Amino acid sequence: MLKLRRFLKDYKKECIIGPLCKLFEAVLELFVPLVMANIIDVGINRLHDAGYVLRMGLLLVLLAATGLTSALFCQYFASKASQGAGTKIRRALFEHINTLSHTELDRLTTPSLITRITNDANRVQQNIAMIIRLLTRAPFIVIGSLIMAMTINLRLSLIFFGAALLIGVTLYLVMTRTIPMFSAIQKRLDKIGLLTRENLSGNRVIRAFSRQKQECDRVGDAAEELSRASIRASRISALLNPVTYAVTNIAIILIVWFGAVNVNIGDMSTGDIVALVSYMTQILLAMIVVANLVLLMTQGSASAARINEVLETEPSIKEKTKEFVPTIKDSPKIEFKNVSFKYSDGDDVLSDISFSVKRGQTVGIIGTTGCGKSTLVNLIPRFYDVDPAHTPTDGGVFIDGVNVKEYPFVQLRRQIGMVPQKSVLFSGTVRDNLRLRSRDADDDELIKALKIAQAYDFVSKLPKGLDSKVEQGGRNFSGGQRQRLCIARALVGDPALLILDDSFSALDFATDAALRRALSENKGDSTVMIVTQRCSTIKNADLILVLHDGELAGAGKHDDLFETCGVYREICLSQQSDSNAGDKKEAAK
């Protein structure tokens, strides 16, 4: 919780004035009984004066009104500081999540991050408000009462200290016991988030297999676990109030008893006992507030810890500099030098890959399922870093002669137009989506990109054209339309390096062919990398890389590879049925 205090930095004023207002209100409240006593003692007993009573009554109204004003100020500052801090926390979380790389995101999982950014941040925010509103008042009353008790009878005030100590110990015990419980609760909440998200995204499959009941059971179990965990925690936290109550009342019993003894020997007056008891009652009321506050803080600190966990997660892939680095002239556009890669727990996905691509060339990457094609292209924008243990120090991925690790992210990634395997669009309009690479692209550029991607036809037919709404993920477009929009999105702003990761898979062959033709006509001196399953797609590429089980089985042009590379020939022959007579002749060569 304390670690999050930096988010209150801009709200210092609110954090100081708020509690002070509350304190002022508490002080005013102390006057009320005094005024009332005056009404009785002076107004009734001594003066029998109705006018005096009314004047004192007016004073009470004034006190209440001033109290109200200062309470309102306190609420204002508390709301401002807590909501402000909550907003800052959410923002910091989102910003930090954006710097994390895959490894960390896979570990934290999206649903858990959603819960943290909403539910956990809200809890912390609530806490801050509570603390501002209640923190000063309770200690003020407790300390004030303690001091008063000491002035009345030093020895009996020891009972007060004993009680305070006992309550402190209880608070501590309950807190330490329940903090782990509350973090377990939030974790279970994550699980429900995960299952819900999974269920929503897989709803078609779930229904196709008629698994709705089992899915409901799965969530039912998770909800049951969560409820059990919460109840378990509440069994302990529900102790707090009764224990506080018991301790203070035991203290009262002790005061009465020792008071009786003292009065009997003439050390003390009965009035002193009454005063001590009433101070103890004051402390009780304050402590109950504190206990509830502690309870909230326990829950809040579990949430704070979860927020901190995200904020403290170091991205495994970091940029070395924000400054643009100079590139080396006349070096290949892309160069892989002895690159090896593996995911955290597994065998090498790529081993010892080397090749180089000149500016303006088109490269095809082909190979069997799971051979590492996508992994290879993902190394270029640094979604993952090469395996340092198996790649020599002078090896790695180079763009324009500079190791990708040396670039700031923006310089590296802004020159790349990436079309990922999964065609996902963001909710918004078609125009918003197309402008992902360059925010200020004008409609002409967008239309040009759409035309190359063979998407202009259907976009222009939409009732609202570029302003048509895209629902989340782009689900209101068919798979093929989505894929073409994704391609258009990557083309906007003429990327120096275009990476198409199996991006034609949902296109029929006519569209596929037209798209590739338009692409080669318009690509200028862009370097293009195409990952594909189809030989025909890359037959004319300047360089074809054949991957097999993470190794480079061959590199070269179609004709050479067909002669020399067994894997490639096999793939081509398997697609012969796809090809027409002309292709067959060529294949037979």
Place this chain on the structure above:
Amino acid sequence: MKNTASFLRVIRRMRRYYGLLLLALICAVISVSLTLLIPVLVGRAIDNIIAEGQVDFEAVIRIIALIAAALVGVSVFQWLMNWLINLISFREVRDLRRDVFRKLNSVPLSYIDSHPHGDLISRVINDIDAVGDGLTQIFLQLFSGVVTILGTLIFMLTINPMIALAVVVLTPLSLFVAAFIGKLTHRRFTEQQLLNGDISAYVNEHVGNQQLVKAFSFENEACSEFDELNQRLFTVGFKAQFAGALANPGTRFVNAMVYAAVGVFGALTAISGALTVGQISAFLTYANQYTKPFNEVTGVLTQLSTAFAASERVFEVLDSPDEPDDSGAKSAPEGCRGDVRIDDISFSYTPDKPLIRNFSLDVKSGSHVAIVGPTGCGKTTLINLLMRFYEVDSGRILLDGVDISTMKRDELRKCFGMVLQESWLFNGTIMENLRYGAENATDEQVIAAAKSAHAHSFIRRMPRGYDTVIGEEGSNLSLGQRQLLCIARAMLTDPRVLILDEATSSIDTLTEIRVQKAFAKMMKGRTSFVVAHRLSTIRESDVILVMRDGNIVEQGAHDELLKKGGFYARLYYSQFDTERSS
């Protein structure tokens, strides 16, 4: 207020916990009455301590023993009440989650397609959580509050009925203040929950597709878009919280006024001699106690308002209509042959954009049907209709001569084996995922299916084989591998009718051909629908349907269609034309 009505509905839903609630109420009665009793006892003990040498120790001890007993009672019953109320709220939260989730699995698919998932997740997580908080608070405050009010009322009535009446009538004024403020603010609280949902949806999209954000260096823009939402939440949240927090000082002010009025009128009465000083002081004490619950309820008004707004969002989901009940519907035909007849159907997702119009098709059992056509022509829609993910607007689809709209959906779907392009796997082991459609399959059967789908070899190479846990997004698998697993999963169900919707698009052709062979073997004598664009898949089909703009423009076998030289032939030749020219 609509909000309050929704929250009351939550309480009405909780019928099965009414017994426990009664128990909690009893605990509240006991602990609160004992709480009120203790000060009286303490006072009496002090009365026995008069002055030096005048202390009745015997009486003091007796009273102290009573206090101790009351104390134990208060502590135990207070704890029980707290615990019971927590128990009830958390159970209701669990029930709500289950029900919402069940609802999400029984609404028409169009509901899920048209609602942002992040927002739905936020309802399941945040809104229900807020409802739970609200329940706990309201019961805790309500129970001990009501008992305190009643208790102090009795004491006050015994002292002076007139003034007591005044207090009783005046204090609820504070509730009017609270209700008024609540009414003013409820829109903001609704808005606040709505924005929470929006934020959740935004995070779901942009964190879920982080790779895309990174690829386009979109981080800064994403942050500023998020900031916009976040800032709006700040404005609304601040207003809601502040307005909600006004209620407490407001009621306390009203109550302070009541207190002052009681004091003044009491004093005036006393001057005229109708009331003793001791009575006034006792009266004031009880008046103070009496107003406390009113103050406390408004102290949690922010939480209550959030809960009210949240409950409305929860019921929005719970109230959305289910898919029509089909418990009385026919069973799917035993050992279904797989004759599919589509009879003059029309369908559109939105009324203003007609998609499929007057479409008919007759597929004999055992035929292999391929569906081709430009993207967006309605191929996937046809499958949505066959599986009854969506219902036709007019016309009917017959399976073995039975109108599928009269069948039980689950049984109908069990006749089909479906593999979609988007390969969904859940967060579990590979074995669990493969068994998804056939829970009772033996390990051997699972492995056999994995072998036919050519997934066995890569599964075996995984660090933990079939027990490897698939990550949330399946991130440890390539798209092709995921598709192979989906194919194995479908194979294991041994379907009567097979639907492949671009099911092999990310698999390399070598493997694809082998998988096709396995399918062909499995589907001998059974019907299959294949949406694909690779000719290797299509050429062997009995019938090729060429779709365009929601209609079949051509149908026939590959060679026939080529000879005909129509749209199919154009589609087919087009790719080679471009290759020559490029």
